[in-house]
Amino acid sequence: EAGVAQSPRYKIIEKRQSVAFWCNPISGHATLYWYQQILGQGPKLLIQFQNNGVVDDSQLPKDRFSAERLKGVDSTLKIQPAKLEDSAVYLCASSSTGQRNTGELFFGEGSRLTVL
Amino acid sequence: AQSVSQHNHHVILSEAASLELGCNYSYGGTVNLFWYVQYPGQHLQLLLKYFSGDPLVKGIKGFEAEFIKSKFSFNLRKPSVQWSDTAEYFCAVNAGGGKLIFGQGTELSVKP
Numbered sequence: 721e722a723g724v725a726q727s728p729r730y731k732i733i734e735k736r737q738s739v740a741f742w743c744n745p746i747s748g749h750a751t752l753y754w755y756q757q758i759l760g761q762g763p764k765l766l767i768q769f770q771n772n773g774v775v776d777d778s779q780l781p782k783d784r785f786s787a788e789r790l791k792g793v794d795s796t797l798k799i800q801p802a803k804l805e806d807s808a809v810y811l812c813a814s815s816s817t818g819q820r821n822t823g824e825l826f827f828g829e830g831s832r833l834t835v836l
Numbered sequence: 837a838q839s840v841s842q843h844n845h846h847v848i849l850s851e852a853a854s855l856e857l858g859c860n861y862s863y864g865g866t867v868n869l870f871w872y873v874q875y876p877g878q879h880l881q882l883l884l885k886y887f888s889g890d891p892l893v894k895g896i897k898g899f900e901a902e903f904i905k906s907k908f909s910f911n912l913r914k915p916s917v918q919w920s921d922t923a924e925y926f927c928a929v930n931a932g933g934g935k936l937i938f939g940q941g942t943e944l945s946v947k948p
Contacts, residue, residue: 762938827880
């Protein structure tokens with residue numbers, strides 16, 4: 721079974737530039753998550769999708785971050801404009817159990833963003 | 837608000853030593869608890885999980901964890917660590933609706 725795919729693996733940009741990350745979840749997984757992991761910290765949820773609808777985006781800095789999952793499969797996370805504090809690994813995860821999801825997530829390898 | 841606290845930021849052990857990593861959570865409802873591991877250069881993967889029933893759960897590679905409801909704890913243990921256990925370990929709680937709240941992680945270094 722193919723895992724969660726993410727790209728790019730690494731990205732270096734200057735502050736105020738924009739960046740986009742892509743995620744393709746495990747086939748058939750209805751729920752998709754984007755997490756931000758800052759060095760030395762645990763992952764923090766940014767947004768959760770159920771199919772193509774947003775379940776929770778309460779921690780997403782909406783003035784600069786946006787995410788979409790238009791067809792209920794793959795997803796993109798965009799940052800515009802980037803700030804120095806956005807330097808982090810952006811993790812995508814998916815899970816299969818829908819509304820009664822007990823929280824077992826499958827993670828991709830992450831996209832490491834460095835903002836200079 | 838829900839939170840997870842891991843007691844140690846960095847643990848250094850010699851091979852064959854016993855391991856216990858502390859995890860405490862703050863959540864008022866029914867909990868599902870997890871330990872995830874991230875080996876160097878790899879993605880986060882599930883080590884073990886507690887949903888209900890026997891509070892002592894066993895995971896992969898000889899790891900186990902005990903859920904103590906009265907202490908709001910879910911500590912991870914292994915009787916004898918190996919060099920290959922070098923990794924970062926994250927405790928997490930399901931805060932409802934499938935959302936996981938993670939602790940800050942514990943980096944384990946095992947000296948050969």
